[in-house]
Amino acid sequence: MTQAIPNSYRSGPDDTGHFGIFGGRFVAETLMPLILDLQKAYEDAKADPAFRKEMDGYLKAYVGRPSPLYFAERLTEHLGGAKIYLKREELNHTGSHKVNNVLGQIMVARRMGKKRIIAETGAGQHGVATATLCARFGLECIVYMGAVDVARQQPNVIRMEMLGAKVVPVQVGARTLKDAMNEALRDWVTNVHNTFYCIGTVAGPHPYPMMVRDFQSIIGDETRAQMQEIEGRLPDSLIACIGGGSNAMGLFHPFLDDPSVDIYGVEAAGHGLTNLHAASIAGGRPGVLHGNRTYLLMDEDGQIQEGHSISAGLDYPGIGPEHSWLHTIGRVKYLSATDEEALAAFQLLSKLEGIIPALEPAHALAKVSELAPKLPKDHLMVVNLSGRGDKDVPQVGDILKGRQS
């Protein structure tokens, strides 16, 4: 599996949807014609200036972009090393980066004349974003969510229902994100004629990993311009959490060809890498699931294992195929943070900066606490603060209360 270093890290995927050996279109024949239609519709949209213009309008007035690039002064002081900037994706409408992608996909769905939107969700952030845009554009919305996640992310379930979406609790398997994705795919196979599957991360069959990346790349594009404006140069490092990896890919992709920029992805190490976790790259190997070849957690027989993380949004046994490729060629370093480390970072940012982060980016913040103190004070580090912690307040509150008593 030796792979040549490409001229550009940004040129993938190839025509068949591959990033090196990763990616592809591993789907049932029933879905194949739809995926080809989607690819064509997306390419047409991309080439249409009116599409870009309309999207920019909504990104500005409805989503609230650009999101600020904020110098976290007290966190920087506390850690005593690198200068830490937060890319404030949690300030977007709906509370996370997910809306960037959903807006794009819903606009493609509208071009395709699809009236029924389905989505899978883990933490509920993608579900909320999908429910929101379906409300905005008058589309039917069905969200598949593992029953375990329904229980631990109640605030988001209630939000989705208020927005008019139907939330279907998935009772099979570990009843988390992987199983929600299986059920969404089963729905899609059944309702091919009127349904658009709005995938929430940079995974799934081609063209999803590419399309979702493109819609999320606004995060990195803005960061680049904002850092130029504030500091007059590029950042020295980028760091983001990874479940499927869409917020990370969105931040990373515009910087992949800048060799001076170190890039770190942070997977969920759950109880630790020798225990239950959701770190596909650290603890998995290449396999095929949900339409693509990528790093997966599985047993010797190729049976998929459940991820484990305190964060429902990172609780997925796979990772986007482009991340797998960036790992094998060494362009991005993949680290992992445990539940405990994420909880500590969650509290640290809340107390030092007055920003309650979601548990997902708390994993990235946990590694910032480790990396930043070792770096010089003129090192510019950008953390993607991909979501706000409101949805996690009840869960974290319960955990902390349990420790006091």
Added chain:
Amino acid sequence: MTTRIDTRFAELKAEGRAAFVTFVMAGDPDPATSLEIVKALPKAGADIIEIGMPFTDPMADGPSIQAAGLRALQAGMTLKKTLQLVRDFRSSDNKTPIVLMGYYNPIYIYGVDKFLPDAKAAGVDGLIIVDLPPEEDAELCLPAMKAGLNFIRLATPTTDDKRLPAVLANTSGFVYYVSITGITGSASADSSAVSAAVARIKRHTKLPVCVGFGIRTPEAAHDIAQHANGAVVGTALVDALKASLDADGKATARTVGAVADLAAALAQGVHEAKQAAE
């Protein structure tokens, strides 16, 4: 290369009958009972046996077959043991074609280069891999054909005339027409729509066309068998198996018989159908 599948269809054609194709999950509810069930199927009238390879994430399957796969995995089934099941079956039956059906990942992890000769040696005749469309032929389809195994492709209501040639290009053995858009066991097939679809596929290929998904009763099987070269029944057999289990999901004295009896009734439905002249 002639496989047992090709031979079986030639025999059926000579007899003017359609094939009764059964699907059961390897290792459901346990490896030993599963072997007895597979052995009982030819006697019950099965012309071709599809054996499911259990997978944790069967994206195209309904609740019945999902549960069957999980029962098998809980009973310790693996791909290696599925090949052993085929070997054990072959020690007493060298004629009934065996098709393994499932998802790609367990094969990919087993290793394609090792799996194909092992499957061939075990007595497997064909493969149906749900998540390998023609776009991914280089993965397994082309090596399988080279190894002497039929690669049986699914054609669906969404496979239009433009796409059919690509779907049929590297298909051998037979074409499996999925009669509904949906997951296994979810809806029933409408025989006039099936008849038209089979006729459409036959304009593109000389291969036999079998129809599956949504066939549950001897009457429905009879109906479909008039329009196609074979009728595939899976979920109904898996449901009969499940109904025979005890409260803990373990096999009982009735389990093998429950599957065999339903298979016999379905086989009668298929075999009494008159084949439309080719």
